[in-house]
Amino acid sequence: MENVGIVGIGWYGFSTNVHDLSFREMMFEAAQRAFYDAGGMNPREQIDAFISCQEDFWEGISISDEFAPDPVGGSMRPTMTVAGDGLQGLAHGFMLINSGVADVVVVESHAKPSDILTFPEIVELAMDPVYVREAKIPNYHFIAGLDATKFMHRTGVTREDLAEVVIKNRASGLKTGRAPHASMLSKEDVLSQEMIVYPLTRVDVARPVDGAIVVVLASETFARKFNDTPIWITGIGFSTDNSNLELAKLGDAFYLRKASELAFGMAKLESPLKVNGMFVDDRYSYKELQHVEALGVNNVAEKLREGYFHEGSYLPVNPKGGHLAKGYPLEASGLSLVLDAVEYMREGVSSAVVASWRGIPTFTGGVAVLQR
Amino acid sequence: MVHPLKEEELKEHFTVTYRPQAKYSYTAGQALSTFLRGLREGKILGRKCPRCGRVYVPPRLYCEDCFYPTSQWVEVKDEGIVMTAVASFISWTRDRLEEPEIVGTIRLFPSSPRDYVYPGLFHRICCSYDDVKSMRIMGKTVRARWKPVEKREGSIEDIECFEVV
Numbered sequence: 001m002e003n004v005g006i007v008g009i010g011w012y013g014f015s016t017n018v019h020d021l022s023f024r025e026m027m028f029e030a031a032q033r034a035f036y037d038a039g040g041m042n043p044r045e046q047i048d049a050f051i052s053c054q055e056d057f058w059e060g061i062s063i064s065d066e067f068a069p070d071p072v073g074g075s076m077r078p079t080m081t082v083a084g085d086g087l088q089g090l091a092h093g094f095m096l097i098n099s100g101v102a103d104v105v106v107v108e109s110h111a112k113p114s115d116i117l118t119f120p121e122i123v124e125l126a127m128d129p130v131y132v133r134e135a136k137i138p139n140y141h142f143i144a145g146l147d148a149t150k151f152m153h154r155t156g157v158t159r160e161d162l163a164e165v166v167i168k169n170r171a172s173g174l175k176t177g178r179a180p181h182a183s184m185l186s187k188e189d190v191l192s193q194e195m196i197v198y199p200l201t202r203v204d205v206a207r208p209v210d211g212a213i214v215v216v217l218a219s220e221t222f223a224r225k226f227n228d229t230p231i232w233i234t235g236i237g238f239s240t241d242n243s244n245l246e247l248a249k250l251g252d253a254f255y256l257r258k259a260s261e262l263a264f265g266m267a268k269l270e271s272p273l274k275v276n277g278m279f280v281d282d283r284y285s286y287k288e289l290q291h292v293e294a295l296g297v298n299n300v301a302e303k304l305r306e307g308y309f310h311e312g313s314y315l316p317v318n319p320k321g322g323h324l325a326k327g328y329p330l331e332a333s334g335l336s337l338v339l340d341a342v343e344y345m346r347e348g349v350s351s352a353v354v355a356s357w358r359g360i361p362t363f364t365g366g367v368a369v370l371q372r
Numbered sequence: 373m374v375h376p377l378k379e380e381e382l383k384e385h386f387t388v389t390y391r392p393q394a395k396y397s398y399t400a401g402q403a404l405s406t407f408l409r410g411l412r413e414g415k416i417l418g419r420k421c422p423r424c425g426r427v428y429v430p431p432r433l434y435c436e437d438c439f440y441p442t443s444q445w446v447e448v449k450d451e452g453i454v455m456t457a458v459a460s461f462i463s464w465t466r467d468r469l470e471e472p473e474i475v476g477t478i479r480l481f482p483s484s485p486r487d488y489v490y491p492g493l494f495h496r497i498c499c500s501y502d503d504v505k506s507m508r509i510m511g512k513t514v515r516a517r518w519k520p521v522e523k524r525e526g527s528i529e530d531i532e533c534f535e536v537v
Binding site for chain 2: 023024032117121122125130
């Protein structure tokens with residue numbers, strides 16, 4: 001079983017509207033940067049397989065896998081599509097290498113939500129067609145509201161705590177070049193916002209963003225050919241809770257508990273407190289705390305209040321701003337957290353955990369343990 | 373306690389109808405935007421790969437063979453050879469058409485029969501059903517029939533069809 005390392009990563013976009021490039025051109029730009037990052041590799045000769053993570057309704061193109069290979073160097077080469085989050089794609093790339101099928105694999109994901117004119121209606125298409133859609137709920141954030149209130153009731157997390165997450169993440173984004181929603185907010189600013197769905201205001205909810213991300217993975221045998229300091233994926237897993245709103249576990253990210261059990265077991269990680277940073281899906285403010293809890297961190301409300309999750313403290317969570325600052329690039333969201341983690345680790349730390357979620361109305365998430 | 377289903381209950385199947393509201397506005401991007409602007413001016417523009425020389429019509433910002441940015445705009449002729457054609461009697465909405473719709477692919481000049489890849493377009497061909505059925509249309513030289521300048525809007529529809537020269 002070969003170890004698997006990240007040897008190159010590239011991105012393009014992270015703008016609310018990349019109006020001058022098509023999604024294919026964005027993929028090409030991100031791919032060029034990833035191959036440059038991987039020592040200037042030639043994708044036409046040095047890559048065994050390509051994986052693209054996308055969903056047809058986001059693309060507005062059915063069988064959109066046909067558009068996947070050529071912008072990333074995969075024309076007439078083995079290419080597969082994962083209809084899921086980029087972190088799930090990363091797990092598939094990991095498996096291809098770990099099983100000995102391939103030595104070098106590219107994982108790509110992109111999002112062009114600015115091309116979607118009826119965004120809420122596309123989200124509605126993901127809901128149960130027989131009775132959830134029929135219920136005509138006014139907006140899709142209601143599921144987050146159900147989940148948030150139950151989570152807060154169980155854990156003692158307050159509206160002030162959620163405001164603290166918003167302030168922390170939106171300010172952290174100011175340090176990166178890809179956070180169009182970063183800003184300095186005061187607690188009063190956040191608490192005085194109008195509610196969208198209780199307990200979430202406009203600033204508690206991340207917005208979709210255009211972006212493309214390409215990751216190059218390589219086996220241990222080949223990794224140092226492309227990069228002197230690969231970042232190893234020592235554990236990875238993903239899981240889906242029940243697709244039914246009533247049967248899935250609300251108030252607790254059960255999907256991430258399962259995914260982290262798999263990933264931590266594989267990485268032989270005894271405690272999540274032993275890593276240097278966590279990069280978790282925070283497309284709703286409460287989700288950051290719920291996801292951190294699902295990774296095995298207890299008493300998240302107290303830890304947040306003590307400053308435990310702030311940068312420079314014991315366990316920085318989303319020190320690059322998370323989705324609240326950057327926006328969430330649909331199926332590329334998991335890879336955007338991986339990108340943050342890789343950049344953070346390249347600044348000098350030795351380990352990180354990435355935890356993704358596929359967003360409303362899913363109960364699907366993935367976890368990766370990264371080490372140097 | 374057992375409640376056996378009645379015969380008529382077995383025939384009752386529930387269905388829920390739903391009409392998706394899916395609307396998009398696709399960003400054409402750098403390459404295709406220039407291509408569409410070119411059509412408005414009556415020109416067919418392509419991108420050339422500096423490594424292998426392949427000309428992409430419709431244009432791409434990158435060469436898929438070399439994975440290299442295409443770096444040069446070239447104008448190709450609005451004339452070429454019919455490579456294949458088909459006559460369809462059924463519309464997209466499955467209505468029967470009185471007159472068949474004839475479409476095909478055209479290898480645009482300058483290019484030679486020896487080229488494996490070439491600049492080309494998929495478009496309507498103004499010919500008869502008999503031309504297609506007898507395969508006389510194959511290999512024929514055709515030229516774009518452009519809309520009048522004032523009616524062009526930067527769309528593939530600025531070419532009405534390709535007609536035999």
